[in-house]
């Protein structure tokens with residue numbers, strides 16, 4: 001992090017503590033990561049869990065022909081996408097809120113349910129946006145370490161929820177570990193959390209999970225008004241640059257979340273692309289097959305090399321390098337291969353996003369040169 005960035009953040013926090021009642025302007029999340037990107041055309045992006053195959057051709061076609069919707073405020077396109085999503089979940093449009101990426105949903109949840117004197121319970125490590133935004137509401141973080149097998153410790157997380165807990169965040173599958181909690185485990189967890197606490201289940205990587213014990217809990221939101229699901233078009237739909245995500249929940253909960261969103265927060269062209277993507281189930285299946293196939297290939301190469309890694313249900317894999325990974329990350333960057341950042345509390349683990357098969361093969365070749373395997377391939 002640069003000094004100037006630090007001092008701006010520090011200033012922002014100081015300002016925040018002086019003016020609790022006001023929203024504190026904030027720098028974009030993970031700006032320090034973004035500054036590291038000096039990507040050239042030949043750069044291989046294995047750092048942000050994106051889909052290397054990109055959006056559905058139908059989404060690109062929708063962008064190409066977005067002229068008529070682009071001229072108007074996005075109300076109609078917004079409702080069309082909301083209705084299409086609601087139909088998929090067997091719900092009504094009041095059960096869905098759209099966001100500028102699911103990050104906006106996470107932020108709106110924090111703004112609606114946190115504040116001074118409140119706390120947010122989350123796993124450590126997990127996707128940090130909820131904790132970052134909680135900070136600007138002046139809520140306290142309560143971090144519950146993952147279990148020995150790198151999964152959310154749901155019993156401990158439920159026990160940590162008190163009358164002060166505004167939000168408990170369950171990232172399922174979890175970023176950065178790629179691990180899941182099962183539906184059965186969630187079935188015990190959800191009723192164990194006080195009804196005054198909003199349970200936010202982030203299913204960003206839902207489409208990559210293959211474990212039969214895994215499943216969405218979106219339909220439970222109709223029974224539990226304090227349960228909300230976040231989903232994104234950034235991962236399997238390959239639309240990370242377009243910024244589109246959504247929440248599923250009970251009407252009154254969605255209304256509270258929506259109050260925090262920007263008015264007209266949907267971009268009409270992006271909404272049209274989202275609508276087209278949603279209808280292209282073939283593209284989703286083809287991306288899933290390719291990326292999960294490459295994930296299996298990567299894991300078998302890692303096993304051949306005698307490396308340990310965390311079995312993943314997502315489009316990324318955490319490899320245990322048994323040493324601090326920052327120098328390794330830097331060596332990959334010198335070869336134009338961007339890999340995941342170093343995660344506090346898991347300093348020895350390297351997070352690799354699944355790229356195309358060819359990109360992933362290039363990663364494995366580079367890995368063997370940068371950090372030669374402890375067991376020979378012939379073994």
Ligand SMILES: Cc1ncc(COP(=O)(O)O)c(C=O)c1O
Pocket residue numbers: 048049100101102103104127171174175202204205231232233234240243244245
């Ligand atoms: C678990 C999780 N949730 C949410 C997001 C944010 O996604 P977006 O804002 O692009 O929808 C990410 C991005 O990497 C993520 O890993």
